[in-house]
Amino acid sequence: MTATTLKRPAIGVFDSGVGGLTVLRELLRQVPQADYLYFGDTARLPYGSKSAETVAKYAISAADFLVKQGAEHLVIACNTATALAFERIASAVKIPALGVIEPGAETAAAASKSKQAVVIATEGTCASHAYKRALAAKGVEAREKACPLFVPLVEEGWTEHEVTERVAHIYLDGVFSGDFSGADALVLGCTHYPLLKPLLRRVVPAHVAIVDSAEATAKAMAERLDLSSASSGQPLVKFFATDSVDKFRKAGEKFLGCKIENVTHVELES
Numbered sequence: 687m688t689a690t691t692l693k694r695p696a697i698g699v700f701d702s703g704v705g706g707l708t709v710l711r712e713l714l715r716q717v718p719q720a721d722y723l724y725f726g727d728t729a730r731l732p733y734g735s736k737s738a739e740t741v742a743k744y745a746i747s748a749a750d751f752l753v754k755q756g757a758e759h760l761v762i763a764c765n766t767a768t769a770l771a772f773e774r775i776a777s778a779v780k781i782p783a784l785g786v787i788e789p790g791a792e793t794a795a796a797a798s799k800s801k802q803a804v805v806i807a808t809e810g811t812c813a814s815h816a817y818k819r820a821l822a823a824k825g826v827e828a829r830e831k832a833c834p835l836f837v838p839l840v841e842e843g844w845t846e847h848e849v850t851e852r853v854a855h856i857y858l859d860g861v862f863s864g865d866f867s868g869a870d871a872l873v874l875g876c877t878h879y880p881l882l883k884p885l886l887r888r889v890v891p892a893h894v895a896i897v898d899s900a901e902a903t904a905k906a907m908a909e910r911l912d913l914s915s916a917s918s919g920q921p922l923v924k925f926f927a928t929d930s931v932d933k934f935r936k937a938g939e940k941f942l943g944c945k946i947e948n949v950t951h952v953e954l955e956s
């Protein structure tokens with residue numbers, strides 16, 4: 687009898703920087719039967735304020751890199767890249783790709799009884815209306831609100847700071863009002879926002895469900911993979927960053943919630 691080698695899928699996870707580690711964190715929790723390659727394009731972030739053309743070009747080069755490293759599935763953890771360039775990235779790589787918007791919208795649609803949701807995201811994601819379209823397809827009306835200061839505040843580690851709470855009130859107090867006073871779901875449409883969940887819980891009305899696209903994406907990945915023959919054991923994770931590996935490690939540990947080793951610097955052609 688020949689022994690069967692059990693195969694663990696290799697999942698490439700791509701983001702503009704360390705924020706996508708919130709998605710990797712959920713993947714490690716929900717899909718521990720896979721191994722991971724994480725790419726943070728730290729030299730070229732932020733993506734949230736860039737054009738669709740630029741984001742698509744950067745994202746495709748990063749996705750190509752992950753495929754060359756052996757990725758068999760691609761998770762586009764960056765909301766902005768998913769919003770602005772999902773189709774282009776997915777058709778440029780020859781492996782199955784999953785973005786964060788469809789799973790986030792699906793979870794929000796399931797959570798919302800009033801069929802009205804608020805989406806908070808970067809300028810780029812909001813301007814693309816990708817969440818609005820995805821939610822409309824599921825019968826949910828969306829109000830989008832760009833919250834560009836949240837990314838630098840989270841990167842500064844100010845996830846429980848009074849300044850961040852004030853900023854959150856300024857962004858959100860007027861949003862759950864008027865036509866949207868009955869909205870009962872808040873979609874966290876940016877990699878960094880899951881770290882603000884406890885603070886946002888205090889800022890938005892109590893009846894509002896907070897929907898984390900990172901959690902939803904990991905769940906969608908678990909449903910997509912046939913893991914019945916995957917070997918058990920700890921996931922192997924390799925990290926790649928286009929800027930300083932030390933900076934990536936230091937900033938990344940806050941997002942991943944554990945130690946980061948094994949970071950390789952990558953120079954991508956521009």
Ligand code: DGL
Pocket residue numbers: 701702703705706731732733734735763764765766767808811837875876877878
């Ligand atoms: N990763 C981006 C997103 O989820 C946020 C950071 C950036 O603007 O690059 O939209």
